[in-house]
Amino acid sequence: MMTVSAARTLKNGDSCFVGIGIPSTAAILAKATHAPDLVLIYESGTIDTNPTRLPLSIGDGELAQTALTVVSIPEIFNYWLQPGRIKIGFLGAAQVDKFGNINTTFIGGTYKNPTVRLPGAGGATEIAGACQDTTIICRQSTRTFLEKIDFITSVGYGSGPNSRKSYGLIGNGPTTVITDLGILEPDPDSCELTLTKIHQNVDVDAVIAATGWKLKISKDLEVTTPPTDQELLFLRKLNPPKKS
Amino acid sequence: MSKFKSLEEAIKELVHDGDTIAMEGFTHLIPFAAANEIIRQGLSDLTLVRMTPDLIYDRLIGAGCASKLVFSWGGNPGVGSLNRFRDAVQNGWPKPLEIEEHTHAGLSNRYLAGATGLPFAVIRGYQGTDLISVTNNVAEITCPFTGERLTAVAALNPDVTIIHAQQADREGNICLWGITGIQKEAALAAKKVIVTVEEVVDAFAPRSNSTVIPSFVVSAIAIAPHGASPSYALDYYIRDNDAYIAWNAISKERESFEAWLVSEGLRK
Numbered sequence: 329m330m331t332v333s334a335a336r337t338l339k340n341g342d343s344c345f346v347g348i349g350i351p352s353t354a355a356i357l358a359k360a361t362h363a364p365d366l367v368l369i370y371e372s373g374t375i376d377t378n379p380t381r382l383p384l385s386i387g388d389g390e391l392a393q394t395a396l397t398v399v400s401i402p403e404i405f406n407y408w409l410q411p412g413r414i415k416i417g418f419l420g421a422a423q424v425d426k427f428g429n430i431n432t433t434f435i436g437g438t439y440k441n442p443t444v445r446l447p448g449a450g451g452a453t454e455i456a457g458a459c460q461d462t463t464i465i466c467r468q469s470t471r472t473f474l475e476k477i478d479f480i481t482s483v484g485y486g487s488g489p490n491s492r493k494s495y496g497l498i499g500n501g502p503t504t505v506i507t508d509l510g511i512l513e514p515d516p517d518s519c520e521l522t523l524t525k526i527h528q529n530v531d532v533d534a535v536i537a538a539t540g541w542k543l544k545i546s547k548d549l550e551v552t553t554p555p556t557d558q559e560l561l562f563l564r565k566l567n568p569p570k571k572s
Numbered sequence: 573m574s575k576f577k578s579l580e581e582a583i584k585e586l587v588h589d590g591d592t593i594a595m596e597g598f599t600h601l602i603p604f605a606a607a608n609e610i611i612r613q614g615l616s617d618l619t620l621v622r623m624t625p626d627l628i629y630d631r632l633i634g635a636g637c638a639s640k641l642v643f644s645w646g647g648n649p650g651v652g653s654l655n656r657f658r659d660a661v662q663n664g665w666p667k668p669l670e671i672e673e674h675t676h677a678g679l680s681n682r683y684l685a686g687a688t689g690l691p692f693a694v695i696r697g698y699q700g701t702d703l704i705s706v707t708n709n710v711a712e713i714t715c716p717f718t719g720e721r722l723t724a725v726a727a728l729n730p731d732v733t734i735i736h737a738q739q740a741d742r743e744g745n746i747c748l749w750g751i752t753g754i755q756k757e758a759a760l761a762a763k764k765v766i767v768t769v770e771e772v773v774d775a776f777a778p779r780s781n782s783t784v785i786p787s788f789v790v791s792a793i794a795i796a797p798h799g800a801s802p803s804y805a806l807d808y809y810i811r812d813n814d815a816y817i818a819w820n821a822i823s824k825e826r827e828s829f830e831a832w833l834v835s836e837g838l839r840k
Contacts, residue, residue, distance in 0.1 A: 348650050371676060372598050372751045384813050385649040387599025389806050392750045398781045401598060401623070401754040402684045405677040410696055433673075439706050445661045447653070450624075450645030453675040454697050483700035495699035496721050 329527050330465055331357065331563065332555040333506045334418065337463050342415045343367040345455050348386050350465050351418035353567060356382070360562050369414060371451040373399045382566060405451070409458050412498045417459030419452050419502075421466045423477040426520050426541045427491075428464060428484025428502035430456065431477040439479065449481050456482035457495075461503040468507035474540040485519035509535045511552065515544065525550045575744040575787065579794035582766050583609045586791055591731040592619040594683075594762065595628060598753030599649055600806060602628050603736040605799035606768050611635045611838045621730055623679050623754060624649065627802065627819050630656040633669060634829050635838065640670040642728070644679040651816050655823040665826065673707055678725050680754050682709065685727035686761030692724040699723065733762035736800045737785075738808060739776060740769045744787035747776045750806030752783045759785055768796035770808050 334354035338344055340363040346355045347370075356379060359366045367376045372387035376396035383391050392398050399407070408414060423431040432452060436443030456462055464484075466472055484502045485491055492501055501519070505512040511525035523535055524546040536543050555563075577585070587593060587610060595603050607628045610618075619640040620629050626649065632638055634656030646657050660669035674682070681693035694713065698704045699721065704712070709726040735755045737748035746767050748755065759765045767790055776784065798805075802815035822832045833839040 372600075373753065374751065383650075384811055384816075385599045387649075387751045387753070389600070389750065389804055389810060392600070392781075392806060398751055400752055400756065400783075401676065401680045402757060405680055406684075406695070410677065433702075439702075442662060445646075445658045447645050447647030448643070448673055449675040449701075449703060451676045453701055453703070454677045454695075457697055457699075480700065480702045486700050491700060496696055497699065498696070 329552070329555065330506050330508055332559050333511060333552060334463060334465055335361070335559070337504055337506075338363050338366055338416060341365050343369060343413070345369050345371070345409065345414045345417040345451075345459055347418055347420065348383060349420065351420075352383055353563070354418070356566060357559065357562055361558060369404070369408065371404055373401060373404045375399060375408070405454060409451075409454050412458050412460060414458070415460050417455035417462045419456060419462055419464050419482065421464055421472070422446050423472055423474055424464060424466055424505065425474055425477045425484075427486060427488065428505060428514065428521055429477060429480045429486065430464065430482040430484065431479045432481045433479040435478055452482045456484065456502075457497040457499060459499050461500050464502050464505045466505070466507060468509045468535065468538045470538060470540045473538065485514060489517070489519050509538060520544060522546050523549065525552050527552050528554050575790060575793050577792050577794055579605060579609050579768060579796055582792040582794045583613055586764050586766055587615060587732055589615055590617045592621060594621040594728075594730040594733045594758045596622060596733065596735055596753060596755050596758040597800065597803065598623065598751055599626070600751040600753065600804060601736045601738075601748060601755070601800050602626060602803035603734050603768055603799060604628055604801060604803065605796040606734045606736070606766065606794075607632055608836070608838055610637060611833070621728065623676055625654060625657055627654075627816065630654040630819070630823055633657055633660050634666065634823065635833060636666040638669060639667065640672065642672040642674070642679070644674045644676045648816060648819065650813070651820055655820070656829060659826070672709065673703065674710070674725070675703065678710060678723075680757070682725045682728035683754055683757040683761050685725065686729040687757040690727060692726050694722050694724055697723050728761060730758070730762045732764045732766060733758045734766045734768070735759060736768045736796070736805070738770050738805055739773050740767065740793050741773055741776060744790055744793055745776075746785040746790060746793070747782055749779050749782035752781070756783050756785065760789065764791040765789060766792045766794070768794045768799040770797055770799070770805055771795065
């Protein structure tokens with residue numbers, strides 16, 4: 329459901345900065361269904377790529393061979409991402425706070441003596457800064473959705489509505505947060521992430537219980553449309569169940 | 573004098589204990605053969621620079637070659653964590669590892685400044701993150717024209733940059749294509765450049781998206797077929813994805829990693 333929800337946020341003609349995992353699957357699904365003219369861009373430098381299978385890594389040969397053009401790393405960040413040319417960016421997270429700030433650096437302990445060291449920033453910090461809109465994809469629990477995160481690797485809304493402007497970040501910030509329980513969107517005034525949609529058969533109390541801050545619920549809470557047969561068929565074809 | 577040498581000679585002559593080494597290749601053309609040679613020769617106290625440490629630096633870190641790592645994303649791409657990197661950062665094994673951590677844009681622009689002979693490069697980034705307070709070589713700067721707050725990243729000039737390319741010609745010019753990442757900037761930023769290649773050809777075929785590095789900026793070339801495996805070399809071989817997955821188990825425990833070093837002939 330996270331993958332399908334992510335795919336549905338992409339509109340035909342959008343440009344999308346994609347990562348490996350759910351973002352890739354969602355982008356390929358969107359391109360195969362409702363958004364054939366979606367432009368996929370990977371940080372490895374592949375622009376308008378058309379993978380026919382799931383890439384194994386961000387720089388998979390499949391991405392280079394099916395791309396309109398391949399550019400260098402400084403070019404992808406300096407010419408394409410930084411000026412705000414790319415519409416949507418997908419971001420994963422180990423921890424998220426109520427302003428959509430993200431931690432992918434470490435969990436527990438201190439920066440110098442972490443309990444669990446994570447991979448770090450990669451392209452995420454600048455995607456969070458410069459894409460026009462970003463979509464965060466993260467499983468929701470009290471371990472991941474926290475009042476205070478251990479480290480801010482990528483900025484969402486900082487400490488509120490005025491932070492992004494003061495940091496010189498040109499994108500709008502996280503406009504959608506997709507979880508396994510529902511969808512959160514920033515409150516138009518406070519920028520605090522608010523539950524606006526819930527997946528079918530999920531209880532609102534369960535979402536509240538899985539959130540580390542006092543979660544606000546939209547007055548117009550909707551239920552997401554379950555995956556269609558077409559979406560499920562395509563996903564099974566793209567990602568056949570692993571033989572154990 | 574010919575720039576063509578054996579890989580053993582090239583590393584012995586040009587890489588020294590304590591050097592700052594950049595080995596680049598963004599998921600493609602990762603110079604694994606050269607890294608194995610560095611482990612085999614027992615080099616130590618290296619500052620290793622690389623955007624994505626990948627398996628290549630996981631091995632060098634686990635083998636005790638590094639005292640510092642400069643990087644921007646330290647995972648096993650498409651698989652998960654780098655266990656030797658984590659063990660070094662979390663537990664100081666086999667020795668403490670100092671880290672200098674950037675974003676991709678930040679580190680790639682450190683190379684860009686180095687390649688263009690400037691003391692720093694300017695980006696819009698890092699502001700509002702905790703990275704700016706823990707990372708050296710990053711500083712806030714005010715634009716002299718607009719007054720905007722921007723971020724300066726210091727130039728990076730490695731002692732040696734090592735890359736892998738598809739081809740060299742007989743004059744020692746280098747040609748690589750497909751995803752060419754940060755290799756050109758890393759090479760031009762360095763004091764010395766070692767290139768391993770799949771093969772030597774009489775002339776390069778015309779190709780879109782190819783990057784040519786002229787011989788006069790290259791210090792040594794070593795022929796190393798499959799020298800980027802288990803990563804891939806476009807038009808030569810594909811990524812050995814099973815090896816990337818298998819690395820998780822090999823690198824999980826110190827004992828299994830050390831047994832692997834011996835079994836690969838990298839340590840006696």
